[in-house]
Amino acid sequence: MGGMTHRGIDCSGFVNRLYRDVFGRQLPRSTELLVKSGRSVGKKQLRAGDLVFFQSSYKKGHVGIYLSRAEFAHASSSNGVTISSLQNQYWRQSYWTARRYLDIPD
Secondary structure (H helix, E strand, O other), X not given: XXXXXXXXXXXXXXXXXXXXXXXXXXXXOOHHHHOOOOEEOOHHHOXXXXXXXXXXXXXXXXXXXXXXXXXXXXXXXXXXXXXXXXXXXXXXXXXXXXXXXXXXXX
């Protein structure tokens, strides 16, 4: 937890590093701070680059980056950096909210 290197990275570290390296943007470091900033966006309005947030009974918060077609990239404690579907039962049930940090036209 708390890692930001190729040897080990957590979900918010993955999001932070990707935004820094790809978009040249510095984001808040923790999931708790990420969900409090950016602009709120509805699930039906998701665009590539939006951050998607999840909560479950055993996990306080998890964040990933929306790609397209209901898929998002995230750092998983069990699988490393991976791509998952929002349509998967677990992610569908634990979906919380989304935030937009980029203003890129469609």
